[in-house]
Amino acid sequence: MALYVYAITAKDHPQRLDDLTGVGSHPAPLRTVTAGPLCAVVSEISEEIRPKRRDLQAHQEVLERLMSDAVILPLQFGYFAPDDQAVHQALEANVDRYLATLERLDGCAEYHVRASQADEDELLRQILRDSPEASDLNERIRAGAQDPQLPLALGELVAREVQERQDALAADIAETLIPYGREHTTHPPSSPDFLNLSLLVPHDRTEDFLAAQAGLAGRIQGGVDFRLTGPLPPYSFVA
Template sequence: MTVYVYSVIAADHPARLDHLTGVGAEPSPLRLVRTDRLCAVVSDVEQEIRAKRRDLTAHQDVQESLMADGTVLPLQFGYTAADDQAVSEALREREAEYLDSLERLEGCAEYHVKASQDEEALLREILGESEHARLLNERIRAGDTDPRLPLQLGELVAAEIRDRQESLAAGLVQALLPYAREHAVRAPAEGDLLNVSLLVPDDHKDAFIDAEGGLARQVDHVTFRFTGPLPPYSFV
């Protein structure tokens, strides 16, 4: 029977699992695969686990429950091993790496910050501040039929949007970095200008949340989406 692996924790973690439900159509009880210094939280599964809402929620609930009692190395959804022996061997082979990660992540949680910008407001800003863009726009609105004008304006505006959003995103990240131990910047989804994950120590949590709120109030025409605290998937 295949073993589904949720996370890795230290051997002395409380690992309160009785109240949790595992993944699968007929979830098996959660249990621990132990070595001297580490444990893997696992359950048996009889079929391939797909990313259905119930199973995604069950996976996440395990991580958050373990995180409430100590440091956890959360595995991404869907990780399986052939059997307990394979899990145990992996724990022993990577023991030093896992122990280092547990020490590095101790007392921290992950937070996501995403941001999008009002495109109409940004376009008005560009047309108001870029003389070249304003002149091209005025010629088009006045009826100039030169077919090159819309292309030139479009290219100019696209470049301005890219440069301005990259600069704004960099500034936002810099404003949050003092509160984070580590960070990971990812390519933002279409329509967004920022997608960053931050590893925030618990003793910086309140200051970090205050800084988030300050950015939301100070930066015009930008919508922020803050998520956390979360298990530190991005830093395992």
């Protein structure tokens, strides 16, 4: 029977799974497939799984339980294997890489930091206050100047200023937080975010990291919205 695969662990992982069930409309019990020093946590599945809320939650609950006991290699939602043999072969074929990654991730969790401009009007006011050129264009438009190029010029100037300010702010945030992570990766931000940063934070640095993030949120003005998510399974750092 086909298997849904949640994560890869070391063979000696506690794997406290007895009270959990897997994804699907008829969830099957969780179990493991072992190959040498590695295990894959799986459940049997007989249907196509789509990212519905219940199944996403079940997937996440399994990972959180596993992660609470020891390091894991989390798989993204929706990973299937045709049978136990296929899982066993995959573990055997990648044993050295998986063991090295488990060692690299040990003692860490992933945190996401996203930032967006919560108050665009405030940012515009700052630009008009700080940029003589933007202020002059705005005053000429408000005074009734008929030149159709003026609004276009102001719009282009403001867009450049917004981009430059957000790029500088993203760099400042990253420079402040990256030292607290063992590793980091920057993802392309999706609008309205201008920063999407993932950090692999060691457990013994978590308090310092959270304090630094809180300090940034208090220091940076101008209607910036910070969103911190974590601790999470280290999806972004599984090579």
